[in-house]
Amino acid sequence: MENEKIKIFLVDDHHLVREGFAKMLELEPDMEVVGQAAEAKEAIALIKKVNPDIVLMDIRLPGMSGLEATRRIKEEISKVEVIILSMYNEEEYLFEAIKAGASGYVLKDISKEDLTRAIRIVHSGESLIQPSLAKKVLKEFAHLAGDSSGEHGRTPVRGLSEREVEVLQSVSNGNSNKQIADLLKISETTVKAHLRSIFRKLEVSDRAQAVAYAMRKGLVE
Secondary structure, three states, X not given: OOOOOEEEEEXXXXXXXXXXXXXXXXXXXXXXXXXXXXXXXXXXXXXXXXXXXXXXXXXXXXXXXXXXXXXXXXXXXXXXXXXXXXXXXXXXXXXXXXXXXXXXXXXOOOOHHHHHHHHHHHHOOOOEEOHHHHHHHHHHHHHHHXXXXXXXXXXXXXXXXXXXXXXHHHHHOOOOHHHHHHXXXXXXXXXXXXXXXXXXXXXXXXXXXXXXXXXXXXXXX
């Protein structure tokens, strides 16, 4: 329902960090923090009880890591979406988070506005990688691809059209479907159709996997 709040569960081993995020998110009229945990096993048990929409997961936890916890959550409670909170802007952590099933990856220095936007985007069924991180990784992979893939460092993969590459580039910049539609002057329905085609051609299941694939192949800059 439209008036239902987004239920959020926080996982971080630092009490002050959790409390800070909780106080910040509780100020949002459409968000509610329904639980907190300091370590992964406790988090998984509580998440099964309180049934949140979104889990904000610290990547570093005592015992089981945030990545392994994400894998377990997605295996056992697949409808819960996980956003990884990380201090690391290295691409290997991003790829591991995507493989684990995370729908979002943001750095801990993210602004309140960008974090709440990320939560709303992921809750709407989309995936999000913090643009500042995506741009850094994309730049590195575009450079690597340029050493071996010919003109402009672009690798034509599985028949993506020019428009599909534009949509994929915009997704990698962290834009929502509506923002992509506005930027490319097409309808949201057309954006969704392009995304379905991209997923089929790249043999991936969601936006985050498509962006990760594009990074590896140098499809986007």
